[in-house]
Amino acid sequence: MDPIIAATHADPYPYYAQLRTAGGLAFHAGLKVWVASSARAVCAVLAHADCRVRPAQEPVPKAIAEGMAGKVFGQLMRMNDGERQRCPRAAIEPALELIDEAHIRALVAARLITVDADGLYKAMFRGPVCVVAALLGFNPAQGRTISALTADFVACLSPLSNDLQLVAAHGAAEQLRGYFVELLAESDSQLLTAIRQRFEGDIEALIANLIGLCSQTYEATAGLIGNGLAALKRQPGLRGASMDAVLAEVQRFDPSVQNTRRFVAAACEIDGVRVEAGDVILVLLASANRDPALNEQPDRFLLDRPNRRSFSFGSGRHQCPGQMLATEIACATVREILDHGVNLERLAWHYRPSLNGRIPLFNIVGD
Numbered sequence: 001m002d003p004i005i006a007a008t009h010a011d012p013y014p015y016y017a018q019l020r021t022a023g024g025l026a027f028h029a030g031l032k033v034w035v036a037s038s039a040r041a042v043c044a045v046l047a048h049a050d051c052r053v054r055p056a057q058e059p060v061p062k063a064i065a066e067g068m069a070g071k072v073f074g075q076l077m078r079m080n081d082g083e084r085q086r087c088p089r090a091a092i093e094p095a096l097e098l099i100d101e102a103h104i105r106a107l108v109a110a111r112l113i114t115v116d117a118d119g120l121y122k123a124m125f126r127g128p129v130c131v132v133a134a135l136l137g138f139n140p141a142q143g144r145t146i147s148a149l150t151a152d153f154v155a156c157l158s159p160l161s162n163d164l165q166l167v168a169a170h171g172a173a174e175q176l177r178g179y180f181v182e183l184l185a186e187s188d189s190q191l192l193t194a195i196r197q198r199f200e201g202d203i204e205a206l207i208a209n210l211i212g213l214c215s216q217t218y219e220a221t222a223g224l225i226g227n228g229l230a231a232l233k234r235q236p237g238l239r240g241a242s243m244d245a246v247l248a249e250v251q252r253f254d255p256s257v258q259n260t261r262r263f264v265a266a267a268c269e270i271d272g273v274r275v276e277a278g279d280v281i282l283v284l285l286a287s288a289n290r291d292p293a294l295n296e297q298p299d300r301f302l303l304d305r306p307n308r309r310s311f312s313f314g315s316g317r318h319q320c321p322g323q324m325l326a327t328e329i330a331c332a333t334v335r336e337i338l339d340h341g342v343n344l345e346r347l348a349w350h351y352r353p354s355l356n357g358r359i360p361l362f363n364i365v366g367d
């Protein structure tokens, strides 16, 4: 096991506990990165001004720098510190907070769901982006296209992607840009209007960050839905409980984003450890959630956990602005899947290959 393999391992949590015992922030000689595993170290890294989301010498990964996907990547708030993060964030974060929860639920309910393996895949990977696209003002047919293009675009975010996938990602970025140019000329959806009113950057930065809303939704929300279904299969006692309560604990207990990274911009001390400029820190969000210093009895799945604390949506400057939206989409989707009569007993899964995402891919045993 290592901290990367852990993300898609059947049960990484005992290993994370070992890492915490060995030291909250420790150097991993095999991976040549620092690993933050305790809640204190994770919090300190994410709060530190010298811990940046990209390495100074490679703001955009070399493999995509020359094409459209690289252009979009280079403008995403998620991939920048300083003005290029603060400016889009100042417009998008408050606008996401205004979204009406009932509207989200209605958009999820309007989608067709089937409970075979393909239907579950679509509900996890296509449905959430369709909801975000609808909120931005796309019609349902456009939403399906945006969702398919987002699936191709996100390949540019993963170092596991091959050349063919990267070519498709550039093409998808180009097409997504085209769709958003048209949308900005036509749509007056509440969400888009709220974002535009506050947005102070140029139009290309706006478009990149609207594409970013779709790409940030794509895998992480699929993972929350999938890990919710996995919890319901493992613990039949949860099936009658409120879905809000189930997913509130699922996101802490078995998060879809297991880790993130930071790149040290200047030598500094973090949680009592000296790190040098150029060092890389792997930040184990999922491990911090299981730190007994953060949550009592962290390895128990407790629906009514008092004072639940979680790093699953990050913390500090880059903390996820889509948490409410993601949670509502996931709750409504899991409810729909249950209402459509999925046979949880027959669900089996493996995790999608990834360096940081914990996203089950289901098949239905006996089909």
Ligand code: HEM
Residues within 6 Å of the ligand: 053, 077, 078, 079, 085, 089, 132, 212, 213, 214, 216, 217, 220, 221, 224, 256, 257, 260, 261, 311, 312, 313, 314, 315, 317, 318, 319, 320, 321, 322, 323, 325, 326, 327
């Ligand atoms: C269950 C679903 C989701 C999870 C677990 C999740 C998790 C995260 C995490 C951990 C970060 C911080 C990454 C870091 O600091 O390195 C993040 C950032 C972000 N998320 Fe989410 N996210 C989810 C869904 C969404 C949705 C639905 C949206 C928007 C529609 C969204 C938009 C963003 C954006 C824009 C950022 C970058 C913020 C910044 O850099 O200032 N996320 N998310």
